[in-house]
Amino acid sequence: MSSVHSDSSVNSTFVRPATFFINGFLNVPHAKYYYVFLSLVYAVTVFGNSFIMCVIYLARRLHTAKYIAVFHLAFSDLCGSSALIPKLLDMFLFEHQYISFEDCLTNMFFVFHFMNLQSLTLLSLAYDRLIAICFPLKYHFIITKRFMCLIIAFMWIFSVTIFAVLVGLVTRLSFCGSTVVNSYFCDHGPMHRLGCSDNSIHLMMGRMCFGLLICLPLVLIILSYFCITLVLFKISQNVDRTKAMKTCTSHLLLVAIFYIPLLSNNIAAALTSSIHPNVRIINNSLAQIMPPMLIPIIYTLKTDEVKRSIKDLNKRNKTKITKEENIKYRRKN
Structure with missing residues (x-):
């Protein structure tokens, strides 16, 4: 398959492959139709998230x-999809399944980094809703632009640190057997299972990252909405209660779309080994590519502030075009 060479004169068992082979969708029947679907999903993702960022700007x-966090979520979705889908299409449409060791680790880092940023940004939006509903009078003093920018900066530092350690540990694995990665990208789980040296620390690190960066944010989001629900029950007027609930619906949809597929796939993989590998690969890929496409659509259709802003921008553009046409008409006459 790929040549290997020793990178350590001290430890003769430490072997680093020149390339990995990404198995991906090779064994999936009619995979070419899935590639067309992926191309459409990526096009909608790029347009939708770019559109949301432009509207917010x-x-x-x-x-x-709040919309600094939404802008960051759209940016993370766009970058996460760009780290995954174009390389995926290049590998399987043009048969570039071989990927160098360094490129593979880079691909792993950016895919996980931006997925983690999506998870943490959803948590920050849950905190925003918690303060807005439970402490409305203090909202503008607590949730400021500076505060949100600091949270986002912390997310980046935390995520880069965690995944730099994760990727750094992979460089210490010895790959003296197969170099075929049974996934659609350089996934940490399939890669550390290829190692022929002790990989217990990689298994522990992978589980810790999943628990810390996916499960923990989801638990905190659930707790925040539990507190929100308690406050909503105390609101006497149905109109105010409905209005408060409406501000949470778009965020709850985002949480469901992002977390449910990820958790269901991981739980299913943990509980049973009878799932066909092709089904697992398709399910995992859908869980990663669909949320970034759906999130901007939900914010455009479900959030009144965004819809009003789009209408205002449209009116402003029409007014500007009308003024320019009037100026041109006057010049001609």
Whole structure:
């Protein structure tokens, strides 16, 4: 398959392959139709998230702490999809399944890094809703633009540190057997299972990352909505209660779309080994590519502030075009 060479004169068992072979969708029947689907999903993802970012940037009413987090979520979705789908299409449409050791680790880092940023940004939005509903009078003092920017900066530092350690540990694995990665990208789980040296620390690190970066944020989000629910029951007027609940619906949909597929796939993999590898690969890939596509659609259709901002921008553009046409008409006459 791929040549290997020793990188350590001290430890003769430490072997680093020149390349890995990404098995991916090779054994999936009619995979070419899935590639067409992936291309469409990526096109919608790029357009949708770019559109949301442009609307937030151009609409002054959206220059708030909450929409800084939404902008960051759209940016993370766009970068996460760009780290995964184009390389995936290149590998399997043009038969570039061989990937160098360094490129493989880079691919692993960015895919997991941006997935983690999506998870943490959803947590920050849950905190925003918690303060807005439970402490409305203190909201503008607690949730400021500076505070949200600091949270986002912390997310980046935390995520880069965690996944730099994770990727760094993979470089210490010895690959003296197969170099075929049974996934659609350089996934940590299939890669550390290829190692022929002691990989217990990699298994522990992988589980810790999943628990710390996926499960823990979800638990905190559930706890925040539990507190929100308690407060909503204390609101006497149905109109105020409905209004407060409406501000949470779009975020709850995002949480469900992001976490449910990830958790269901991991739970199913842990409980049973009878799932066909092709089904597992398709399910995992859908769990990663669909949320970034759906998130901007949900925010556009379900959030009144965004819809009003889009209408205002549309009116502003029409007014600008009308003024330019009037100026041109006057010049001609």
